[in-house]
Amino acid sequence: MVELKGDFEHEFVHTHGIRLHVVTAGEKGNPLIVLIHGSFGGWFEFRDVIAPLANKGFRVAAVDLRGFGMSDKPPAGGGQDIRTLTGDISGVIQGLGYDTAIVAGNDTGASLAWSVAIDKPERVSGVVSISGAFPVDFRRSIAARPWDFMYLLVSSIWCRLPVRTVPQKFYKAELDNNTSSKFRKNNALIYEEFLRLRHAASQIGNVQRGTVYNHRLLTSGVPLRWLERRVESPVLFLHSGQRLWLPVIRRARARTASGFEETMIRKAKNMPHMENPTGFVDAIFSWLRLTP
Numbered sequence: 001m002v003e004l005k006g007d008f009e010h011e012f013v014h015t016h017g018i019r020l021h022v023v024t025a026g027e028k029g030n031p032l033i034v035l036i037h038g039s040f041g042g043w044f045e046f047r048d049v050i051a052p053l054a055n056k057g058f059r060v061a062a063v064d065l066r067g068f069g070m071s072d073k074p075p076a077g078g079g080q081d082i083r084t085l086t087g088d089i090s091g092v093i094q095g096l097g098y099d100t101a102i103v104a105g106n107d108t109g110a111s112l113a114w115s116v117a118i119d120k121p122e123r124v125s126g127v128v129s130i131s132g133a134f135p136v137d138f139r140r141s142i143a144a145r146p147w148d149f150m151y152l153l154v155s156s157i158w159c160r161l162p163v164r165t166v167p168q169k170f171y172k173a174e175l176d177n178n179t180s181s182k183f184r185k186n187n188a189l190i191y192e193e194f195l196r197l198r199h200a201a202s203q204i205g206n207v208q209r210g211t212v213y214n215h216r217l218l219t220s221g222v223p224l225r226w227l228e229r230r231v232e233s234p235v236l237f238l239h240s241g242q243r244l245w246l247p248v249i250r251r252a253r254a255r256t257a258s259g260f261e262e263t264m265i266r267k268a269k270n271m272p273h274m275e276n277p278t279g280f281v282d283a284i285f286s287w288l289r290l291t292p
Contacts (some may be wrong), residue, residue: 007051015091021070026054038107039215067210080213104128131270137251148244178270237262
């Protein structure tokens with residue numbers, strides 16, 4: 001259902017005792033970019049930026065996290081905490097034959113990108129945070145201004161209830177909340193295709209259980225040694241320009257010890273890799289050209 005055809009290849013990387021499905025493109029040996037999806041998606045949400053990034057001179061790898069898509073599904077009761085998934089991403093980088101990578105993530109994928117940079121700084125040469133943040137900083141931002149984050153607050157509480165399945169309407173609600181109305185109106189066929197893929201992917205194995213566990217990563221607790229650590233690699237923070245992101249950006253900037261840049265992508269809200277793939281690729285390429 002999600003083994004789509006395109007200018008990329010499907011392969012599996014073995015790490016931490018499981019197989020992770022990875023979609024790759026670009027010459028081996030080129031700088032590696034690892035793309036990490038959010039709670040309600042999969043690798044396919046980066047489908048339209050994989051080949052363009054590869055054409056810019058990168059080796060690109062879009063991951064299905066454990067519990068999602070064609071990756072292995074761990075037993076219930078654990079195995080999808082932030083430390084484990086951080087280790088998975090580090091393992092993917094090494095499994096693809098690299099020592100370091102640029103790590104880009106959306107939503108909970110951004111939580112993981114920050115966490116890998118915090119815990120495994122030797123593996124990360126740069127972070128692209130797409131409408132997401134280090135869980136500690138996100139949690140503090142929500143606590144300071146809860147009225148700005150009601151949707152995230154409610155969904156964070158919901159995913160900590162004893163639920164194991166996700167109502168299908170949640171996949172649409174989350175997609176609608178994170179994409180612009182102009183995108184949904186002017187690109188209706190593209191929008192419907194991504195929604196179809198979300199629904200199809202949610203029917204694979206125990207993916208819905210994985211979605212519930214994964215969504216907790218947005219405001220996850222972290223090991224004490226991570227609390228005040230800073231990211232040593234450069235960070236590009238992509239956001240929608242909404243006021244609610246201002247305190248998150250402020251904390252993200254303070255979390256970064258090296259260069260920090262924040263920007264918006266035209267014609268996009270919180271998922272620029274879907275809403276404006278060309279703008280997304282150009283933003284990353286321009287940032288990397290200017291980053292020492």
